[in-house]
Every structure is written in C-alpha cells, then in structure tokens.
Amino acid sequence: MIPAEQGAFRALADPTRRQILHHLSGGDMTIAQVSDQFDMTRGAVKKHLTILQEGRLISVHTQGRERLNRLEPMALKSAAGWFDHFSQFWDSKLSTLKTVIETDMKTQKENNND
C-alpha cells in the first residue's frame, strides 16, 4: 500500500490537482462543477480526483445521484508537516516562536528562551 505521505506528495505534484484543491476549499463540488473550471474532459478530471482520493486529500460523499468531492484539510496538514524539519534552516526566530506557541497551547505557560 502507498504510504500516506507519498500519496499526498504524488497528488500535489500536478498543477491541475493543486488548483482543484483550491476550488474545493470554497465548498464541496461534483465532478461536473470541477470540470467546468478546466479546459479538459470530465474523464481527465475524474482521474485527477481519483489520485487526490488515493492521497486522502479529498473524500467523496454520495448524495442522491450526485457525488460530492470534499477537501480533507487534515491530510493537507500532515503533508505540510513534512516541511517542519526544515523550518530551522529558513527562519530561526519564527521557529522559536512556533515552539513557544505549541508549548503554550499544551501547557498554557510561557517558556521564552532565546
């Protein structure tokens, strides 16, 4: 089986799929609605949606004869978390503050070491 991280990064590699996620952030959409946003056939869009589903980035919910595609934000959060390891290399100050926040959210006390 494909690891979750790999499925997500694979899905994010295509610009059309990243755009689809943006569209879905405005609300659930059927394939037809998504297809209207792109200059390609429904078949092609369907394949993209399938890959997004395999990466757990979206889920599908049947409603009558329609099938609504829904953004799955937590999967995106997981993917975004991959970058955390590198954040120390691009901004030590923000990194420190972020640590403070997470600590604060859990322990509700202030730890400020600079």
Place this chain on the structure above:
Amino acid sequence: MIPAEQGAFRALADPTRRQILHHLSGGDMTIAQVSDQFDMTRGAVKKHLTILQEGRLISVHTQGRERLNRLEPMALKSAAGWFDHFSQFWDSKLSTLKTVIETDMKTQKENNND
C-alpha cells in the same frame, strides 16, 4: 520556463528526492556521498539531483573536482507557503495565533481576538 512552485512540487513528488533533502540538511554532500545512502546507481541519483536543482531546492558548488550539493531552504519555505491558504481549514486556533505572531513581529503590539 517552469514556474518555481511547479518545479518544487514536481521535485518533492519522489520519495528518494525528499530523502536526499533530509540528508543534505545535515550538510553539503557530493554525488558519491549521496549515492552511498541509496541502493541505486550514481546515474539515477544524478537525475534526482538535477530535478531538485531545476526545482531550485538545491544548488551546486564546484570545489576542485568535487561538486557539493547544497540545500536551499528558502525554496522549501516557498513551497511550504503554498499550504498557508488551507491552514484556516485545519486549525482555526493555531491560525489565529499565527496571525498574532506575524502581526507581532511586524508591529510589535498585541492583537488578541478569540
């Protein structure tokens, strides 16, 4: 020309390339050193490094007859920034705090609206 964002996401789609970035976060490495970490030929590793370079995720610095591959954290930061638009959907509280931090870093005053 390939847009920066697309080059980065394309490069990140492959698990070997993500691992390479992790290795490089420990310091610059030659192709031979990177290749030692994987069970594949130098030719294959070279291709991965080229794609990482095209995505601006690494840079190469010639030193004698060696060529050191170096992590480019700012490009990774840009890629990570893509996820920002979606953060509002996975954690409104952290999102609020993050806004507070950024505001604080720029204006040095506290805005706390819950």
Place this chain on the structure above:
DNA sequence: CCTTTATGATACCTTTTGGTATTACTAATA
C-alpha cells in the same frame, strides 16, 4: 604523461502519467 577518482552526458528500456473517446451504469423524473 598516465592513472585514478569524481562527475557529466547520452542512449536505451520499462512503467507511470495525463489526456481523449467511448461505452456502461445509476438515479431522478415525465
């Protein structure tokens, strides 16, 4: 200069990807 070591470049192969076109299935509805 010749050898060794580190790397780059190219040809070639197989699998995956991204797309179209076509056909089949399913559910609301006249």
Place this chain on the structure above:
DNA sequence: TATTAGTAATACCAAAAGGTATCATAAAGG
C-alpha cells in the same frame, strides 16, 4: 417504463519518469 443527467470504467495513445549501462570529461597525484 423511457428518458435524461451525472458518473464510472475501459481502451487507447503520447509523453514523461525512473532506472541501468556506457562513454566522455576534468582534476589530483605518481
């Protein structure tokens, strides 16, 4: 039940990805 709208599934194609093997190039060292 016949029709129609919304999807799913499949066959097919061209191009890109990921890999190996091989040859070319460049620099350090005897």
